[in-house]
Amino acid sequence: MTSERTYHHGDLRRTLLAAALDVIAAHGPDSLSLRDLARRVGVSHAAPAHHFKDRTGLLTALAAEGYALFADALADAPGLQERGVAYVRFATRHPAYFQVMFRPELYRADDPALLAAKARATQALRAGIGDLPDAARGEDDRLAGIAAWSLAHGFATLLLTGNLSDALEGRAPETAFRSLTGLIFTTRGGAEG
Amino acid sequence: MTSERTYHHGDLRRTLLAAALDVIAAHGPDSLSLRDLARRVGVSHAAPAHHFKDRTGLLTALAAEGYALFADALADAPGLQERGVAYVRFATRHPAYFQVMFRPELYRADDPALLAAKARATQALRAGIGDLPDAARGEDDRLAGIAAWSLAHGFATLLLTGNLSDALEGRAPETAFRSLTGLIFTTRGGAEG
DNA sequence: TATGGATCTAGTCACTGACAAGATTCAGGG
DNA sequence: CCCTGAATCTTGTCAGTGACTAGATCCATA
Known part of the structure; x- marks a missing residue:
């Protein structure tokens, strides 16, 4: 699922939440950036907005x-x-x-x-x-x-x-x-x- | 002191701290912005940096x-x-x-x-x-x-x-x-x- | 295979923190 | 009285961010 990258990610919502947990556990909620999250997961900077509207x-x-x-x-x-x-x-x-x-x-x-x-x-x-x-x-x-x-x-x-x-x-x-x-x-x- | 505005503020450091306390008490520390603080106090956006270096x-x-x-x-x-x-x-x-x-x-x-x-x-x-x-x-x-x-x-x-x-x-x-x-x-x- | 909805991308805007360079003011000595 | 250096503040700039818009791509399903 996550290895071969297609246009549709598969489970972007879940993946973003997991990445967010990692970031928050490491650096706190304040340093959480949607754009950084998108980069980590390998999607465009606006992709998270579709699943969560905003930060x-x-x-x-x-x-x-x-x-x-x-x-x-x-x-x-x-x-x-x-x-x-x-x-x-x-x-x-x-x-x-x-x-x-x-x-x-x-x-x-x-x-x-x-x-x-x-x-x-x-x-x-x-x-x-x-x-x-x-x-x-x-x-x-x-x-x-x-x-x-x-x-x-x-x-x-x-x-x-x-x-x-x-x-x-x-x-x-x-x-x-x-x-x-x-x-x-x-x-x-x-x-x- | 605060009424007549000169180039030198007088006690900008103290004034900034007081303004910061107001903002934090009202909206929390996260929404604290140095630029907003500077605007409230009536100085340029870079003035706070001289007293505190950074946020x-x-x-x-x-x-x-x-x-x-x-x-x-x-x-x-x-x-x-x-x-x-x-x-x-x-x-x-x-x-x-x-x-x-x-x-x-x-x-x-x-x-x-x-x-x-x-x-x-x-x-x-x-x-x-x-x-x-x-x-x-x-x-x-x-x-x-x-x-x-x-x-x-x-x-x-x-x-x-x-x-x-x-x-x-x-x-x-x-x-x-x-x-x-x-x-x-x-x-x-x-x-x- | 055509269509509509879900998902994602690309582009843009205003805002922010940080930095650099320059202007203004003040204090103190000549 | 002026000159100089330090402190204070301004202006200009850059990269990063959240939010928004329009458009591209994919998928289910009929």
Whole structure:
């Protein structure tokens, strides 16, 4: 498919997304250029526009994909603590997705596909704090949920920005996060799913 | 000074930084353009280069200033919990500084002035977890320090990206964060400075 | 094999960051 | 008072980018 070049690429959309992930993982979302992407893939500079309309469109597609994968990763994790670990693991394994997802100014936050995937991820994140909807929960449970989210998100973010590299001293991030949460949440018995 | 326009601006450097803060607070660091900045201030498009060399230079200066203000804000806060509240308050009051500070790809992380300011902020952040250096502390204290940092940073980051707007339901962020930390850290007695 | 839609190319425009060369202003010494 | 050097700012230019338009090519299908 990709070896013999024809006029029609075959799966340009998928190829562009993959290339974009590479670039973002290596140099961040800011340095992502549609023209550079087109050059890498070997198409004209305007080809990406047909699949994504514009740069924001491509990043919107990436964010939607990211939220879908994120929801899967969270849903597979048993218990609150392991869901936090899965959160951190996702950030380290898929830094490109993660960075785009949490920079809403990069994409169209009202995109239907993205909203659906994000809702699924939010759902997976909330599960286990209590299976009740937000409104039916106690104030403390809601705050604890925000706390757990903040803890995982802060750890992941600091990690990706290089702010924990010396503090961890070579420890695996996931392991450090697991023992860290154990330290905090054991007294409240928050480790059950 | 600013009313009567002469060839020499008077304090162009300061004026450019202020304008940059406005733009970043309104539209994020990505949309910051040196040429737009020059237009706003009323100088030629190349004038900013003399003070900051390039775009990265301007953002480096902003980050350094931000870390200095951040260190002050943290140092003024009594106790670990209030230091966390100060962390969140800084993020909400100075979103432009905060965003730039925690996106190291935007600036020159090896800049001496920036390193000094950042070291001061790190010092202020660590104070109270234990006045010992990292290496002399117990494993648990070190992890608890990372946890506290992650919690505050995650909360602040989620807040600025709009991810907590519905979860907080109109509550003041600082207040919510205070009760949230109280919920978690009370059992460990981590509220003393 | 003809047709219409999907996919991709080529050309262009305004904008940006970076650089180079020159103009203006200021401070200080003769 | 003028002269000189340094600091500050302007003008001109170049390559790279996102976005848009028109047109070329290919494919399915009838």
